[in-house]
Amino acid sequence: MDLHTLLSHLHGFKNIPSENVEITSIEMDSREVKEGSLFICVKGYTVDGHDYAHMAVEKGARAIIAEKPLNVNVPVVIVKDTKRAMAVLADSFYKQPTQKLHLIGVTGTNGKTTTTHLMEHIFKANKKKTGLIGTIEIRIGDDAYDVKNTTPESVTLQQTFHQMVEEQVDVAMMEVSSHALDLGRVHGCDFDVAVFTNLTQDHLDYHKTMDDYRRAKGLLFAQLGNAYNHSKPKFAILNVDDEATSEYIRSTAATVITYGIDKECDIRATNIQMTSAGTTFTLVTPTETAEVKMKLIGKFSVYNVLAATAACLVSGVSLSLIVEQLANIEGVSGRFEVVDEGQPFTVVVDYAHTPDSLENVLRTVKQFAKGSIYAIVGCGGDRDRTKRPLMANIAAENSTEAVLTSDNPRSEDPQQILEDMIKGISTSNYVTIIDRKEAIQYAINKAERDDVIIIAGKGHETYQIIGSEVFDFDDREVARQLIREKKS
Numbered sequence: 001m002d003l004h005t006l007l008s009h010l011h012g013f014k015n016i017p018s019e020n021v022e023i024t025s026i027e028m029d030s031r032e033v034k035e036g037s038l039f040i041c042v043k044g045y046t047v048d049g050h051d052y053a054h055m056a057v058e059k060g061a062r063a064i065i066a067e068k069p070l071n072v073n074v075p076v077v078i079v080k081d082t083k084r085a086m087a088v089l090a091d092s093f094y095k096q097p098t099q100k101l102h103l104i105g106v107t108g109t110n111g112k113t114t115t116t117h118l119m120e121h122i123f124k125a126n127k128k129k130t131g132l133i134g135t136i137e138i139r140i141g142d143d144a145y146d147v148k149n150t151t152p153e154s155v156t157l158q159q160t161f162h163q164m165v166e167e168q169v170d171v172a173m174m175e176v177s178s179h180a181l182d183l184g185r186v187h188g189c190d191f192d193v194a195v196f197t198n199l200t201q202d203h204l205d206y207h208k209t210m211d212d213y214r215r216a217k218g219l220l221f222a223q224l225g226n227a228y229n230h231s232k233p234k235f236a237i238l239n240v241d242d243e244a245t246s247e248y249i250r251s252t253a254a255t256v257i258t259y260g261i262d263k264e265c266d267i268r269a270t271n272i273q274m275t276s277a278g279t280t281f282t283l284v285t286p287t288e289t290a291e292v293k294m295k296l297i298g299k300f301s302v303y304n305v306l307a308a309t310a311a312c313l314v315s316g317v318s319l320s321l322i323v324e325q326l327a328n329i330e331g332v333s334g335r336f337e338v339v340d341e342g343q344p345f346t347v348v349v350d351y352a353h354t355p356d357s358l359e360n361v362l363r364t365v366k367q368f369a370k371g372s373i374y375a376i377v378g379c380g381g382d383r384d385r386t387k388r389p390l391m392a393n394i395a396a397e398n399s400t401e402a403v404l405t406s407d408n409p410r411s412e413d414p415q416q417i418l419e420d421m422i423k424g425i426s427t428s429n430y431v432t433i434i435d436r437k438e439a440i441q442y443a444i445n446k447a448e449r450d451d452v453i454i455i456a457g458k459g460h461e462t463y464q465i466i467g468s469e470v471f472d473f474d475d476r477e478v479a480r481q482l483i484r485e486k487k488s
């Protein structure tokens with residue numbers, strides 16, 4: 001595509017350079033630039049992409065998009081906000097792929113990965129080719145690709161949608177993080193369905209206040225229906241039991257479908273019965289009622305199932321197929337994943353890394369545990385510090401013994417993170433063990449028949465980030481090995 005055609009998609013933009021050039025790719029990282037690239041300079045949190053413009057030109061960039069004049073010998077197009085321009089240009093370069101897909105976006109503090117994976121399972125059973133973008137990986141059909149972020153930057157995102165269109169994907173579902181909404185990564189995406197799971201504390205390092213965080217998530221619902229194709233019906237699927245929903249209802253032009261448990265709504269679960277082996281409930285929609293039986297447990301799982309069900313229903317899947325599929329869903333990698341080596345106690349690996357998710361998961365364990373509960377918990381470095389004392393307190397209050405340890409300390413001192421955590425605890429039922437493997441070993445050595453060990457925070461992650469080094473570490477593998485050692 002040539003530069004002039006590409007720039008014509010920047011609405012109202014007049015500052016078009018006289019020289020036209022052929023553009024063969026869009027890049028925001030100078031290291032990725034190839035002959036023919038358009039390089040977009042983005043001011044980051046670590047460095048400023050403008051400082052890499054020369055390197056980009058040396059590597060073959062034919063034009064630059066920047067926020068200030070640059071002394072280089074290729075056309076420089078100056079815009080106010082390169083990130084937002086990048087999203088629009090990427091959408092145009094890849095020929096508006098989201099207009100050709102049925103696109104479902106899921107936002108909320110907890111449950112995004114779980115909800116999108118439930119939907120993927122149901123759509124696949126409905127014989128649709130699926131695309132999935134989120135924390136664990138990108139999937140197109142059955143092919144998986146690694147990801148760096150839950151919601152990728154716009155260029156990667158649009159390129160992924162383009163690949164999905166090429167591979168004839170029918171329905172795409174993605175997690176939309178608050179960072180992505182705030183940073184304009186999904187600007188220009190034509191969502192057909194937007195789902196809200198819940199809003200509780202997280203990411204206050206980035207958003208500063210809960211109001212800012214709530215507003216960022218709300219952008220998904222405000223954006224819904226404002227994009228290109230107004231003739232297609234748009235749906236906002238909202239959790240009626242969450243306080244933020246009333247604001248999101250006001251901010252969207254789409255048809256609102258509410259779901260929940262406690263309050264009146266369109267898609268509701270009643271008569272919820274739970275054992276350690278699974279959950280049953282009656283699912284009531286405006287037109288149908290069905291009995292759901294599933295292996296997932298916890299009230300939070302019922303919410304995720306309702307959200308996924310609502311999104312599938314408005315996308316044309318029958319309730320009978322949804323209910324049939326819910327019965328055989330095993331769960332999502334690293335979410336309440338049981339490590340079973342035949343030991344007489346239970347070990348669960350879970351991705352709870354926020355106060356609310358930790359409380360939900362520990363309360364669920366408490367409901368069924370016959371013996372002691374060991375809660376192994378850490379808090380990420382370079383992330384929301386205010387959640388540390390809250391999470392430690394929740395761990396101590398809802399367990400027999402909390403084992404506080406490291407969870408990706410990154411550039412921070414792990415000992416300091418533990419000290420931030422223990423400030424929230426007023427009881428004495430905790431130990432601190434910096435080394436995560438030793439922490440897991442401590443609990444496994446202590447566990448007796450019927451006890452439950454919950455290893456929280458890392459779920460599917462297969463690494464531990466200490467300083468700038470990334471070490472192999474998989475809670476499930478470490479636990480498995482230690483259980484075997486204990487048995488022998």
Ligand SMILES: CC(=O)N[C@H]1[C@@H](OP(=O)(O)OP(=O)(O)OC[C@H]2O[C@@H](n3ccc(=O)[nH]c3=O)[C@H](O)[C@@H]2O)O[C@H](CO)[C@@H](O)[C@@H]1O[C@H](C)C(=O)N[C@@H](C)C(=O)N[C@H](CCC(=O)O)C(=O)O
Binds near residue numbers: 029043152
């Ligand atoms: C805070 C944040 O969002 N950071 C993202 C940001 O990094 P950054 O601002 O540090 O980038 P930078 O290193 O300063 O680089 C600035 C620019 O210079 C360019 N550059 C840099 C070096 C070079 O040699 N040449 C060059 O051109 C970079 O490509 C970039 O365009 O841009 C990177 C490139 O896209 C992202 O990968 C990175 O996400 C990091 C990994 C991250 O941890 N983000 C988290 C906070 C995040 O976004 N999380 C959300 C939510 C997670 C959830 O709750 O599920 C997510 O969606 O993942």
Ligand SMILES: Nc1ncnc2c1ncn2[C@@H]1O[C@H](COP(=O)(O)OP(=O)(O)OP(=O)(O)O)[C@@H](O)[C@H]1O
Binds near residue numbers: 112115150352356
């Ligand atoms: N609906 C929910 N409400 C509260 N907690 C939940 C809910 N669903 C899952 N959880 C808890 O949160 C953890 C993370 O779930 P999941 O990965 O689905 O969330 P996410 O929103 O994708 O998280 P992230 O922001 O890290 O991508 C789970 O392991 C579980 O402990």
Ligand SMILES: N[C@H](CCC[C@H](N)C(=O)O)C(=O)O
Binds near residue numbers: 353379
């Ligand atoms: N997407 C979340 C994941 C946190 C997972 C936890 N293991 C940590 O590293 O803090 C984040 O980057 O804040």
Ligand SMILES: [Mg+2]
Binds near residue numbers: 113114134136150175
């Ligand atoms: Mg996720």
